[in-house]
Every structure is written in C-alpha cells, then in structure tokens.
Amino acid sequence: MTRVRMILQYDGTGYEGWQRQLTGLGVQQVVEEEIERLTGEKTVVHASGRTDSGVHALAQVAHFDTASRIPPEKFAYALNAGLPRDIRVAYSDEAEGFHARFDVLKKHYRYRLQHSPHADPFTRNTALHVYGALDVEAMNEAARAILGQRDFAAFRASGIEPESTVRTIYESRWTDAGRLVTYDIAGSGFLYNMVRILAGTMAEIGMGRRGVSSMQKALASGLRSDAGPTAPAAGLVLTRVEYRNFDTKEFIPCQTYW
Amino acid sequence: MTRVRMILQYDGTGYEGWQRQLTGLGVQQVVEEEIERLTGEKTVVHASGRTDSGVHALAQVAHFDTASRIPPEKFAYALNAGLPRDIRVAYSDEAEGFHARFDVLKKHYRYRLQHSPHADPFTRNTALHVYGALDVEAMNEAARAILGQRDFAAFRASGIEPESTVRTIYESRWTDAGRLVTYDIAGSGFLYNMVRILAGTMAEIGMGRRGVSSMQKALASGLRSDAGPTAPAAGLVLTRVEYRNFDTKEFIPCQTYW
Numbered sequence: 001m002t003r004v005r006m007i008l009q010y011d012g013t014g015y016e017g018w019q020r021q022l023t024g025l026g027v028q029q030v031v032e033e034e035i036e037r038l039t040g041e042k043t044v045v046h047a048s049g050r051t052d053s054g055v056h057a058l059a060q061v062a063h064f065d066t067a068s069r070i071p072p073e074k075f076a077y078a079l080n081a082g083l084p085r086d087i088r089v090a091y092s093d094e095a096e097g098f099h100a101r102f103d104v105l106k107k108h109y110r111y112r113l114q115h116s117p118h119a120d121p122f123t124r125n126t127a128l129h130v131y132g133a134l135d136v137e138a139m140n141e142a143a144r145a146i147l148g149q150r151d152f153a154a155f156r157a158s159g160i161e162p163e164s165t166v167r168t169i170y171e172s173r174w175t176d177a178g179r180l181v182t183y184d185i186a187g188s189g190f191l192y193n194m195v196r197i198l199a200g201t202m203a204e205i206g207m208g209r210r211g212v213s214s215m216q217k218a219l220a221s222g223l224r225s226d227a228g229p230t231a232p233a234a235g236l237v238l239t240r241v242e243y244r245n246f247d248t249k250e251f252i253p254c255q256t257y258w
Numbered sequence: 259m260t261r262v263r264m265i266l267q268y269d270g271t272g273y274e275g276w277q278r279q280l281t282g283l284g285v286q287q288v289v290e291e292e293i294e295r296l297t298g299e300k301t302v303v304h305a306s307g308r309t310d311s312g313v314h315a316l317a318q319v320a321h322f323d324t325a326s327r328i329p330p331e332k333f334a335y336a337l338n339a340g341l342p343r344d345i346r347v348a349y350s351d352e353a354e355g356f357h358a359r360f361d362v363l364k365k366h367y368r369y370r371l372q373h374s375p376h377a378d379p380f381t382r383n384t385a386l387h388v389y390g391a392l393d394v395e396a397m398n399e400a401a402r403a404i405l406g407q408r409d410f411a412a413f414r415a416s417g418i419e420p421e422s423t424v425r426t427i428y429e430s431r432w433t434d435a436g437r438l439v440t441y442d443i444a445g446s447g448f449l450y451n452m453v454r455i456l457a458g459t460m461a462e463i464g465m466g467r468r469g470v471s472s473m474q475k476a477l478a479s480g481l482r483s484d485a486g487p488t489a490p491a492a493g494l495v496l497t498r499v500e501y502r503n504f505d506t507k508e509f510i511p512c513q514t515y516w
Contacts, residue, residue, distance in 0.1 A: 011379040056380075076376060090374075116348075118334060121269040122314075122384070139373045212283045 001065045005078075005095035007248050007256050008047075008060040011086040013125045013234070017053040018060070027051075027087060031062070038079045039068040046100045048107065050171045052193070054233035056126060058110075059090070059248035061241045092253045098246070106170060106186050108240035111199035111231060113181040120179070127180065128235040130203060136176040141204040142215040143172040143183070148199065153222035154189035155198055155223045157230070165191060165222070173204070181206075184239075193230050201228030262330045263353035264337075266305075266318040269344040271383040271492070275311040285309075285345060289320070292340045296324070297326040304358045306365065310451070312491030314384060315505035316368075317348070319499045321358045335504035336401050346432045347454065349489045349509045356504070364428060364444050369457035369489060371439040378437070386493040388461060394434040397464040400473040401430040401441070404456065411480035413456055414449035415488070423449060423480070432460070439464075442497075451488050457484030 010027050020026035031045050047062040070078055071122065072094035079089045112127035114120050119129040146169050147153075153165040171186035183199055204210045210228065218226035240248050268285050278284035289303050305320040328336055330352035337347045372378050372385035373392055381387075404410075405425050411423040429444035441457055459476065462468045468486065476484035498506050 009379050011382075058380075080376055085377065086379045088376050088379050091337050118338055118348050119343065121267050121344045121346050122316075124269075126380070212493050 001067055002072060003063055003065050003095050003098060004075050005061065005063045005093055005100070006075065006089050007091040008057060008062055009059070009088045009090050010057050011125070011253075012051060012054050012056045012087055014086055015053065018047055018050040019094065021053070024053075027057075027243045030084065030087055031042075031079070032064075034079050035064060035066070038078055039070070040107075041066060041068065045087050048100050048104050048238075050232050051238055052196075054125075054238075056237040058237055058239045059241060059252050060238055061100045061104075061243075061248060063095060063248075066191075068185055082155065090138055094148055095246070098243070102191070103243050104241060105244060106188065106240075106242040107238065108171070108184065108186045108242075109190070110237050111183040111185075111197045111235050112202060112237075113183075113235065114179065114209060115181050116179050118219060124179070125234050126237070128199075128203070128232055130181075130207065132207065134176075134181060134206045135208065136174050136181060136206060138212050139174045139181075139183075139202045140149060141175055141212045142205050143185075143220065145215045146172050146214075150219055151222060152191055152194055152219075154218040154227045155194045155201075156224070157193040157197075157227055158224050167191065172246070186240075195235065196231045196236055197224075197227050197229075199235065200231035203231060204228045259325055260330060260334050261321055261323050261353050263319065263321045263351055263356055263357060263504070264333065265349040265509055266320055266349050267348050267510075268315050268318070269383070270309060270312050270314045272344055275309065275313065276305055276308040279311070280296055282311075288342065288345060289337070290322075292337050293322060295340060296336055297324055299324055299326065300460075302457045306358050306362050306496075307447075309496055310454075310491050310494075312383075314495040316495055316497045317499060318496055319358045319362075319501075319504075319506060321353060321356055353504070354430070356501070361501050362414060362447070362499060364446065364498075364500040365496065366429070366442065366444045366500075367448070367453045368495050368496075368497045369441040369443075369453060369493050371461060371493065372437065373433070373439050373440075374437050381438070383492050384495070386457075386490055388439075388465065390465065392439060392464045393466065394432050394439060395465060396470050397432045397441075397460045399470045400460050401443075402464050403470075403473045404430050404477065405421050408477055409480060410449055410452055412476040412479075412482055412485045413452045413459075414482070414502065415451040415455075416482050419490070420449060423503060425449065425452075433462070444498075454489045454491065454494055455482075455485050455487075457488035457493065461489060462486040 016024035020029045075092040076089040114127035139227040149168045274282035278287045331349040334347040370385035377387040425448040
C-alpha cells in the first residue's frame, strides 16, 4: 500500500462541510468516490480536521492509502479530471508514515469582513458584510489578548465537551485593507466553532457593541454567554496547515485573490 | 420625473448578460422588476453598454427615470433590500440630463488568467485557467501594439457589422501577480467580443502558440481569422466607466479581492 498525501482546495458553499451529513454532501465523500472511480478501491480520506458546512479551504491536507499504480504525484491530475470544479487537488505526493490529523503542528485560519455600505456580490459566499464604523485598533487589542496558551472554554459551541479546552495561539491579527478587513489566526488546534466565535466577538468589539475588556472577561470566566455570536461560516477559510516536515505554504505560492 | 444614476455590481455567472435573452434572465430585467416592485412604475434601465452572458461588472453605470419620491441617493439601499445577492447597487444619485450610454468617455475592462498547474475553485467563474510557461513580456509587447486609434475589424465577432470598427485604446497592459495574470484595457469603446478576442489572442502569444507579430498582422489585415480565439466570458469584468463629470473609480475605493 502507498500512502498518498494531498493538498485540497474547496469552495465550501455547496457542501455540508468536510464530513458527510444526513442533510447533504460532504467534501470527504466526493473525494473518496472519485478515488474509488479511479482505482476501484474503497478508501477513507483523512483530513487535518473537519471544516463546517460552508467553510472553505485554500489548503486542507489529507491522506489515503492505495494499492493503485498511479504515481502519487499524478493523483492530483487524475482526480481533478473527475472532481467537481469547486474541489481541486492542488498537490499530491507519497508520504510514508504521515498522518494528516495526528501530525498537525499548526493550523491557520482566516476570517474576512467585507466592509462597505452595500454588500458585494463577489464576496457574498466568502466574507461577512459589515457596514458603519469599525474600530480595527480595538479589534487588534482584543486579538492580542488571546496570544499564548489559554483556556478557550468560552469560545466553543455549547453541547460539545472536549477533553481539554486549552489551546496555544501563535498568531492573532486583523488587517484593514479597506473594503476587506481580514483576521488571521494560527494555533495548535481549535475547538468546535472557536474561530467563528472569536471573529464574532471581535467584530462586535469593532462595531462598538461590546468593549475590548469583554475578551479578557470571557477568557477568565470560561462562559459561552460572555463571548459574542458565532460569525457565519461563509467568512471562514482554512488557509494553511503546518507539519514537522511539510508546510502547505510552500505549495500555494500566491493568494492575491483571497 | 427624476433621473436616477446607479453604479451596479454583478456576478454575471447566473445571467444571460445585461440584456434579456430568450434563453434566460438578463441583469437589466432583474433590476427593472425590482424598481417596479418598489415604485409601481414600469421603467427602462439604460446601462453604459451591454455585457455578455457570464461577464461580470465591478462598476456598471446605468440610469432610469422615476416619479417616485424615494430620494435618489436612497435607491441603492431600497433596491438592495430586494435584489438577489449576485446583483448590488453600490451607489445611486440624481443626475439630471445624464445618459449612461451616450455620455461615456472611457470604459475599462479586466481579463484574468489563473496561472497554475491546477485550476482554482475560487476563481472558477472569474478567471480562465492556464498552465505551463507563460511569456508575459511577449503578451505585453502585443498589448502595446494596440495603443492609440486603430481599426479593430479583426477583433470583432463575425456576423455583426458596426458602422465603424475604429476605436481608441488608452491603456493596454498585462500584470503578472503569479497565480493571477491580469489584463487591463481602457478604450473609447469596444466592438462586440473585442476584449475577449484580444485576450484570447494574447494568451496564445503568451503560451507560444503564435508570435507577437500576429497581433500587428491581424490589425493590418482586418481579418477575424488572423486573430486568436475568443477567450471565455467568465474571465472578463467591466471594472470602470468614465464620464466627463462622473467616474466610478471614486465610488469603488478598493478592489483588493479581484
């Protein structure tokens, strides 16, 4: 058996997230079915982690095992010939012993606000429209408060009980590019809905609906009710995954359009 | 009657172009129906020009006349409340005596190539995917050859006979941003399919399928067969329209995402 590693890009608009749901199609299922069509083998594709319904990926990492004689680096081309246009394999190679989920060191997400009086047709599925004054400096003050190792109990979807709610955040920064205001976060891992709740809380801080100190308060209390709303899935994209000997950044050289 | 001027943005993917066709919905019709829903008046919306099926607009200019008491600058908000999310009114004002089509001084279009080994899900409806070596310098040499007042008879869709095929080109330039290679053109006006045929011809020059001199040859002969293929509509966007006293550039401050 050969272990094949892939970098996947997908527009999550038309999918119920990475994993198959009762309500609709998952990206995982579409890729697995295309591998089966190509190789005749039923296989499981393991990703670095799940993405929610409507969330996008500029660089999701996944692996699968195959007995096929297709050279691992050719799988990208072979799969793209049959995959729908909203899912692409940007890169593939052989990676003996590699595990897409267990071996993750850092994951990077981006959340985008489209900031203008009127919504924009071209970012309607990839950014959250906001209007009015936005205090990006206050948002950045709140963003800095989560750097380092913290307990993010307040920033997880209710009803889900993970073993630990402590995570390490390496990067947390808003960039104001005028019409687009972008939040970049890198961490050891993220709780369910964590990035969207963080983005929703800081968006409210930027709009003056809550103070910068509410970030500290939620971190300290661990209460979901002290954090802000969960920002819509469409604004979120998985931008990069880092492993000890593999970094998607090297294979997706330019993201000027995002 | 009040003349209302608008800047429209639309993702042309789901439409048969600006004008209604037998085969499907036009952007014009959708906007006219929303005005009627709002004011009770049947009206005609005049644009700076038609865009083809699948072609986009970052800034299309249009006007209409109304007896409604809605303040002209509020029409943008009122119409956006009912328009589909792929059409937005970015700006509206009163413009006595203004005509969106007759008064045009310059129009600007952009054509985008998405240049990488694999197609990109996020630009699948807004750029043409190309792979392999691309000689952007040669493309720019060809682009410069059309500057000034020229006869573009070779660069128009066959079967259509305009009064004159002479147009003035003010800007014609390719920019290589790595994953996106972008062509910007500004002119006094354009023949039917002219920008797409120019882009298709220069893309072939960039890929080494034809020489830079073929541009000069087609200009000189006026024969459609001397020019290259018509590039797909999805890569084309109307980016700016200039009038004597009105320029859409002032109202769309940032296009970082395009």
